[in-house]
Amino acid sequence: GAVVSQHPSRVICKSGTSVKIECRSLDFQATTMFWYRQFPKQSLMLMATSNEGSKATYEQGVEKDKFLINHASLTLSTLTVTSAHPEDSSFYICSAKRDPRSLDIQYFGAGTRLSVL
Amino acid sequence: QKEVEQNSGPLSVPEGAIASLNCTYSDRGSQSFFWYRQYSGKSPELIMFIYSNGDKEDGRFTAQLNKASQYVSLLIRDSQPSDSATYLCAVAGAGGTSYGKLTFGQGTILTVHP
Numbered sequence: 001g002a003v004v005s006q007h008p009s010r011v012i013c014k015s016g017t018s019v020k021i022e023c024r025s026l027d028f029q030a031t032t033m034f035w036y037r038q039f040p041k042q043s044l045m046l047m048a049t050s051n052e053g054s055k056a057t058y059e060q061g062v063e064k065d066k067f068l069i070n071h072a073s074l075t076l077s078t079l080t081v082t083s084a085h086p087e088d089s090s091f092y093i094c095s096a097k098r099d100p101r102s103l104d105i106q107y108f109g110a111g112t113r114l115s116v117l
Numbered sequence: 118q119k120e121v122e123q124n125s126g127p128l129s130v131p132e133g134a135i136a137s138l139n140c141t142y143s144d145r146g147s148q149s150f151f152w153y154r155q156y157s158g159k160s161p162e163l164i165m166f167i168y169s170n171g172d173k174e175d176g177r178f179t180a181q182l183n184k185a186s187q188y189v190s191l192l193i194r195d196s197q198p199s200d201s202a203t204y205l206c207a208v209a210g211a212g213g214t215s216y217g218k219l220t221f222g223q224g225t226i227l228t229v230h231p
Contacts, residue, residue, distance in 0.1 A: 006160075032217070043205060043221045044161070093160045097217070104149040104209035104217055111160040 003027050004096050006109025013084055014117055021079045021112045023094030029074035030096035034106060035067070038091040050077045084116045121208050123222035130229055136193040138204050138225050143187070146211030150182060150189045151219065153205040161205055165191065196229040203227070 003026040011019050023033055031052050036044040048069050049057045056069035066088075068080040077096075081088055091113050095106040120143040130136045138152075149168055153161035167173045167180040167189065179192040189208075193200055206222040 034218070043223045046218055046220075049218065104219070105151070105163065105166060106219060107163070108153075108160045113158075 002096075002098050002105075002107040004030075004094065004107045004109040006094050006112055008112060009110060010113045010115075012115045012117065015085050016083055019081045019084055019114060021081075021092055021094070021114075023077045023079070023096070023109050025075045025096045025098075025107075028096075028098045030077075030098065031074060032097045033071060033077040034095045034097075035069060035077075035079050036093045036095065038093060038111075044093065047079075081114065084114070086116045089114055089116045121206055121220050121222040123204075123206050123225050125223055125225060127226040127228055130196050130227070132196060132198060132229055132231050134196050134229075136196045136200065136227055136229070138191040138193075138206075138227065140189045140191075140206030140222055141187055142189070142206075142208045142220075144208065144211055144215075144220075145184075145187060147208045148211060149209035150180070151207040151209070152178075152180060152189075152191045153207060153221075154200075155203045155205055155224065157203075164204075193227075196227075198229050198231055201227055201229050 005024045007022045033050040035047045038044050047062045050069050050071040052071045058064045071077040093111040094109045122141045152165045154164050155161045165180040167182045173180045177194045181190045203224040203226050205224045207219040210218045
């Protein structure tokens with residue numbers, strides 16, 4: 001299979017704190033991982049593309065200093081929401097591609113529901 | 118702006134019927150197309166992917182692709198209440214800065230009633 005683990009599943013934090021979300025590919029190496037955000041009743045919006053050993057590529061309108069992405073190994077990417085505010089409350093989902101040459105199949109983690117008070 | 122359009126529904130079908138979900142896309146160069154199922158509060162789960170024109174069948178699911186019309190669909194035969202979910206159409210970017218990235222449609226809510 002292609003299992004992607006995401007942790008934590010739910011976070012409740014106070015405004016101004018930073019939150020780190022981990023995304024791990026458990027049974028394959030993922031040179032490319034993606035981070036999405038989903039607001040209620042909306043579709044997934046790509047935030048950034050994370051490549052192992054290089055800087056993440058952010059989509060237009062996503063603040064790279066607020067959403068820090070680190071892809072330090074072939075099985076782990078982290079997203080840190082810095083100085084979180086209530087408007088950052090959302091469902092954050094990571095995905096991973098098994099093979100950069102593959103037919104673009106992305107496998108998704110279970111998601112992290114962030115609530116900022 | 119690469120776009121993927123779906124009818125948001127909700128689509129309601131009786132148990133045992135065929136559910137038909139449709140999707141159109143704007144990037145004519147796109148080569149890879151995916152259908153994901155998302156239950157409320159959960160992350161998307163891959164159901165089908167298709168790359169070639171025509172039909173692709175997997176159990177109760179059939180994906181259909183028509184690149185000339187820039188149209189992809191998903192048929193669910195013998196629909197079950199457990200199929201009730203939001204179905205997301207996703208299209209992989211063909212080149213440039215969108216290469217390898219998925220653009221999702223807004224999703225179609227399917228309800229299968231007993």
